[in-house]
Amino acid sequence: xAENAPRRQPTLDEVAERAGVSRSVASRALxxxxxxxxxxxxxxxxxxxxxxxxxNPTARALATRxxxxxxxxxxxxxxxIFADPFFAQVIVGASGALEEADLHLMLCLAASDRGRKRxxxxxxxxxxxxxMLMALREDDPLxxxxxxAEMPVVFGGRPVGPVPRWYVDVDNVGGAxxxxxxxxxxxxxxxxxxxxxxxxxxxxxxYRGYRDAMLAAGLDPFPPQEGDFxxxxxxxxxxxxxxxxxxLDGVFAANDNMGAGALRTLREAGRPVPADVAVxxxxxxxxxxxxxxxxxxVHQPITAFGREMARMLVxxxxxxxxxxxxLPTRLVTRSSA
Amino acid sequence: xAENAPRRQPTLDEVAERAGVSRSVASRALxxxxxxxxxxxxxxxxxxxxxxxxxNPTARALATRxxxxxxxxxxxxxxxIFADPFFAQVIVGASGALEEADLHLMLCLAASDRGRKRxxxxxxxxxxxxxMLMALREDDPLxxxxxxAEMPVVFGGRPVGPVPRWYVDVDNVGGAxxxxxxxxxxxxxxxxxxxxxxxxxxxxxxYRGYRDAMLAAGLDPFPPQEGDFxxxxxxxxxxxxxxxxxxLDGVFAANDNMGAGALRTLREAGRPVPADVAVxxxxxxxxxxxxxxxxxxVHQPITAFGREMARMLVxxxxxxxxxxxxLPTRLVTRSSA
DNA sequence: CCAGGAACTGGGAGCGCTTCCAGTTCCAGG
DNA sequence: CCTGGAACTGGAAGCGCTCCCAGTTCCTGG
Numbered sequence: 001x002a003e004n005a006p007r008r009q010p011t012l013d014e015v016a017e018r019a020g021v022s023r024s025v026a027s028r029a030l031x032x033x034x035x036x037x038x039x040x041x042x043x044x045x046x047x048x049x050x051x052x053x054x055x056n057p058t059a060r061a062l063a064t065r066x067x068x069x070x071x072x073x074x075x076x077x078x079x080x081i082f083a084d085p086f087f088a089q090v091i092v093g094a095s096g097a098l099e100e101a102d103l104h105l106m107l108c109l110a111a112s113d114r115g116r117k118r119x120x121x122x123x124x125x126x127x128x129x130x131x132m133l134m135a136l137r138e139d140d141p142l143x144x145x146x147x148x149a150e151m152p153v154v155f156g157g158r159p160v161g162p163v164p165r166w167y168v169d170v171d172n173v174g175g176a177x178x179x180x181x182x183x184x185x186x187x188x189x190x191x192x193x194x195x196x197x198x199x200x201x202x203x204x205x206x207y208r209g210y211r212d213a214m215l216a217a218g219l220d221p222f223p224p225q226e227g228d229f230x231x232x233x234x235x236x237x238x239x240x241x242x243x244x245x246x247x248l249d250g251v252f253a254a255n256d257n258m259g260a261g262a263l264r265t266l267r268e269a270g271r272p273v274p275a276d277v278a279v280x281x282x283x284x285x286x287x288x289x290x291x292x293x294x295x296x297x298v299h300q301p302i303t304a305f306g307r308e309m310a311r312m313l314v315x316x317x318x319x320x321x322x323x324x325x326x327l328p329t330r331l332v333t334r335s336s337a
Numbered sequence: 338x339a340e341n342a343p344r345r346q347p348t349l350d351e352v353a354e355r356a357g358v359s360r361s362v363a364s365r366a367l368x369x370x371x372x373x374x375x376x377x378x379x380x381x382x383x384x385x386x387x388x389x390x391x392x393n394p395t396a397r398a399l400a401t402r403x404x405x406x407x408x409x410x411x412x413x414x415x416x417x418i419f420a421d422p423f424f425a426q427v428i429v430g431a432s433g434a435l436e437e438a439d440l441h442l443m444l445c446l447a448a449s450d451r452g453r454k455r456x457x458x459x460x461x462x463x464x465x466x467x468x469m470l471m472a473l474r475e476d477d478p479l480x481x482x483x484x485x486a487e488m489p490v491v492f493g494g495r496p497v498g499p500v501p502r503w504y505v506d507v508d509n510v511g512g513a514x515x516x517x518x519x520x521x522x523x524x525x526x527x528x529x530x531x532x533x534x535x536x537x538x539x540x541x542x543x544y545r546g547y548r549d550a551m552l553a554a555g556l557d558p559f560p561p562q563e564g565d566f567x568x569x570x571x572x573x574x575x576x577x578x579x580x581x582x583x584x585l586d587g588v589f590a591a592n593d594n595m596g597a598g599a600l601r602t603l604r605e606a607g608r609p610v611p612a613d614v615a616v617x618x619x620x621x622x623x624x625x626x627x628x629x630x631x632x633x634x635v636h637q638p639i640t641a642f643g644r645e646m647a648r649m650l651v652x653x654x655x656x657x658x659x660x661x662x663x664l665p666t667r668l669v670t671r672s673s674a
Numbered sequence: 675c676c677a678g679g680a681a682c683t684g685g686g687a688g689c690g691c692t693t694c695c696a697g698t699t700c701c702a703g704g
Numbered sequence: 705c706c707t708g709g710a711a712c713t714g715g716a717a718g719c720g721c722t723c724c725c726a727g728t729t730c731c732t733g734g
Binding site for chain 4 (some may be wrong): 028064
Binding site for chain 2 (some may be wrong): 681682683684686688689690691703
């Protein structure tokens with residue numbers, strides 16, 4: 001900026017004039033709409049090139065009533081929740097799908113009151129064509145904001161409470177069940193659960209899956225040892241578990257971060273993994289591979305999760321009525337169990 | 338959506354009518370500009386509340402010629418570069434600063450040609466008020482796009498080549514030097530470097546810092562063993578190093594991901610850390626704390642990095658001329674060195 | 675009591691684009 | 705040679721907001 005002459009951006013009028021056509025024709029040519037003769041279309045293209053014209057997205061948005069953008073909002077009382085690499089992968093997927101639909105991605109970290117207020121305004125204004133909501137907690141104010149919004153909203157992961165109309169989720173119950181069954185099948189009988197926040201549906205569902213599998217295997221489920229999906233919370237939960245149940249021989253952690261934390265505590269406590277205690281995580285993020293020992297974990301297709309969420313939103317924006325989606329998980333065995 | 342009556346959003350005109358004032362007064366009241374009597378201001382506020390009015394950001398943007406949004410673009414030939422938790426932290430910082438300035442954050446992963454083209458259009462249209470550019474490689478097409486743009490651009494990390502007018506960077510040379518000096522001060526004499534991509538300035542600068550410190554300590558710098566900032570590349574680089582220089586006793590890795598990879602290879606090779614080989618990383622991401630052993634590393638203030646980048650952009654957007662910023666690093670000693 | 679400002683008000687002209695629609699051109703068929 | 709309709713064109717009306725500016729009201733001091 002600033003280096004160049006402060007000449008204004010050329011407008012469509014100037015393009016039209018230069019091409020010797022009317023503004024409407026120029027507009028149609030640009031959006032390659034019908035009713036433009038080949039000759040004029042080319043004239044417009046030439047003028048565009050000569051002038052270095054780029055349409056003003058704002059004006060276009062105003063005229064079409066389409067913002068040309070979708071928002072991804074990540075809830076949480078603390079922006080650091082976003083540090084979880086999970087979201088980065090979701091974004092990669094969503095970004096790609098949005099790019100295909102020529103929509104921009106707006107990212108909102110709705111942590112502060114101010115942030116939530118801005119999301120509320122976004123939902124009620126026409127600042128975006130649709131919104132993807134993630135990491136909602138029980139009674140999250142965003143839930144009701146979303147209900148009241150006259151704008152397409154897709155949920156990334158079902159929230160606690162009534163099931164929304166449009167969502168993408170992962171088979172949390174099934175994944176947790178599979179992980180626990182695996183542990184049981186390897187002869188582990190005293191398997192504890194480090195579960196995620198129980199004010200999220202993912203936290204609850206994964207615990208349910210664990211409990212179901214334990215009962216089905218004729219084992220006693222442990223009460224939930226709650227963490228908050230972070231590594232330190234996993235380490236802390238593991239410490240409590242070790243103190244209360246020194247004889248445990250397996251742990252299902254509701255995500256890899258907490259699994260890594262559990263591994264750390266076990267290492268510090270001198271309990272070899274998996275010889276003494278087997279550990280299974282959930283997510284299959286990079287940390288699972290890096291952990292020592294590498295973490296057996298429930299893989300979920302995170303990039304696909306983001307992609308499908310965005311595709312669903314695009315469908316909604318285009319007036320279709322897509323069906324909710326539940327993505328499958330699969331167990332990835334490494335050496336921790 | 339869809340549940341409610343399809344009534345249109347109320348407009349400012351309706352608010353004005355309801356409040357019994359003119360549109361201009363309503364507008365001024367909304368933007369709490371001067372020249373509005375207390376009574377009318379309150380009347381407008383009441384009408385806004387009754388109607389549930391929310392200003393249309395697009396119309397506002399068109400009229401003010403302010404998009405109300407800033408873009409953060411992450412370059413790279415592969416969107417997976419974004420999976421590096423580094424960016425998540427930058428975003429947390431940037432998002433907060435942007436929120437203070439009431440700007441939305443648009444995120445662009447400029448990986449594909451199409452993605453780059455869209456960024457180019459963004460830069461030339463008025464789709465955003467300014468742009469933050471990150472992860473630029475040598476000869477990155479985005480560099481020249483940015484030069485030609487008549488729009489505020491802040492670089493996050495200097496690119497290879499001419500120094501841009503506005504940037505935020507971290508003291509890569511100093512950090513790398515400190516890390517290497519530390520290794521030398523602990524008696525390590527055969528210290529190798531796993532460096533980052535040498536087509537990035539961060540990769541080069543960190544290697545320079547390493548080399549400077551080695552020479553200053555009277556030691557022989559190793560030639561750069563290049564990785565791409567990912568964990569597997571660090572593991573691979575470490576393997577090569579071990580094969581070529583089995584007698585090395587220290588490694589400076591240009592980031593924590595690669596440091597973690599190096600740790601993994603060393604573990605698999607049965608070389609105890611730090612007893613046999615000391616390892617230092619760079620970044621101080623979560624992985625450094627989780628690694629086994631926890632990684633001594635060069636801390637960089639990543640959230641501040643994002644925050645300052647955004648603040649600089651906001652200053653630019655407001656017509657100021659901020660000065661570039663280089664953030665300090667500091668060594669965090671854990672047990673890997 | 676009046677002139678002169680300060681404070682306030684609201685009409686109207688945009689911002690740059692899309693799109694409706696009335697009008698024009700063109701051509702095949704009668 | 706004329707008619708009717710398809711193909712195309714361009715003027716004009718917005719989209720919803722801001723902001724200039726001319727006009728009005730309301731004080732104050734002389």
